[in-house]
Amino acid sequence: MNVQAVAGHTVPAGLSAPARLALNVRPVFELTRVSVQFGRVMALADASLSIFAGERVALVGANGSGKSTLLRVLNRLCRPSAGQLASDATARHAMLFQRPHMLRTTAQNNVALALWLAGTPWRAARAQALAALERVELAAIAQRNARTLSGGQQQRLALARAWALQPDVLLLDEPTASLDPHAKREVEALMADFAAGTEARRLTMVFASHNLGQVKRLADRVIYLEGGRVLADLPVELFFNGALLQAAYPEAHLFVKGEMS
Numbered sequence: 001m002n003v004q005a006v007a008g009h010t011v012p013a014g015l016s017a018p019a020r021l022a023l024n025v026r027p028v029f030e031l032t033r034v035s036v037q038f039g040r041v042m043a044l045a046d047a048s049l050s051i052f053a054g055e056r057v058a059l060v061g062a063n064g065s066g067k068s069t070l071l072r073v074l075n076r077l078c079r080p081s082a083g084q085l086a087s088d089a090t091a092r093h094a095m096l097f098q099r100p101h102m103l104r105t106t107a108q109n110n111v112a113l114a115l116w117l118a119g120t121p122w123r124a125a126r127a128q129a130l131a132a133l134e135r136v137e138l139a140a141i142a143q144r145n146a147r148t149l150s151g152g153q154q155q156r157l158a159l160a161r162a163w164a165l166q167p168d169v170l171l172l173d174e175p176t177a178s179l180d181p182h183a184k185r186e187v188e189a190l191m192a193d194f195a196a197g198t199e200a201r202r203l204t205m206v207f208a209s210h211n212l213g214q215v216k217r218l219a220d221r222v223i224y225l226e227g228g229r230v231l232a233d234l235p236v237e238l239f240f241n242g243a244l245l246q247a248a249y250p251e252a253h254l255f256v257k258g259e260m261s
């Protein structure tokens with residue numbers, strides 16, 4: 001079994017959120033009745049949830065349901081209008097967007113600059129950047145201008161940049177939505193690889209996705225949002241159990257049915 005040491009305890013990675021709370025394990029993120037309001041729109045409404053180290057959480061829901069807003073709250077890019085967010089201040093975050101933001105310089109410099117900004121001396125940053133590019137099989141085009149790379153290559157470069165920073169938490173907002181099937185599979189494989197981490201340290205990953213196949217492959221927990229509200233928060237196998245979902249979470253069931261058809 002995959003285990004991790006948390007505050008001196010050894011906790012099975014698959015333990016449910018309530019069980020972890022009962023064991024007094026501190027979450028990486030804890031939202032208590034968080035709302036985010038933009039004018040008259042409630043982008044996030046009264047959301048309460050905890051996310052623990054090593055979890056792989058998928059955020060699903062229709063356009064405008066609040067997935068990106070929730071990710072932005074977790075990454076502190078967006079301040080709640082109400083409620084509280086408690087997060088582990090020692091955890092390092094990295095975030096990936098649907099379309100990566102690249103600087104107008106080489107692929108290697110794009111990674112090296114991120115490391116340099118995080119305090120790594122330039123020479124070491126250049127070397128570590130190259131190692132990260134090797135990890136995503138982009139070393140051969142390290143000297144190409146990052147802006148001239150294909151969408152799939154840019155997303156792999158963004159993953160290399162995130163990976164080089166050695167984050168504890170990786171937040172991804174529809175990272176494969178604008179990619180062709182081949183590039184999608186490549187990026188997804190890297191996400192799985194990163195999320196697996198090492199024996200000693202498993203990354204916490206939270207990602208928004210419209211691709212339910214991807215959710216099945218990558219997530220161990222699924223949060224379903226509708227109109228900014230969290231309407232279901234389930235282990236992945238229960239979320240994809242049609243009979244259970246239909247009986248207990250009819251809105252989520254309708255959404256899944258709609259996406260599958």
Ligand SMILES: Nc1ncnc2c1ncn2[C@@H]1O[C@H](COP(=O)(O)OP(=O)(O)OP(=O)(O)O)[C@@H](O)[C@H]1O
Pocket residue numbers: 038041042043044061062063064065066067068069070
């Ligand atoms: N900066 C903003 N200003 C005004 N309204 C916003 C802002 N950001 C989000 N919203 C609104 O908040 C709601 C939730 O948006 P959000 O982007 O979180 O949804 P989403 O689930 O990520 O959707 P999508 O699947 O299209 O990416 C939407 O109604 C959106 O229009």
Ligand SMILES: [Mg+2]
Pocket residue numbers: 067068069173208
């Ligand atoms: Mg979004």
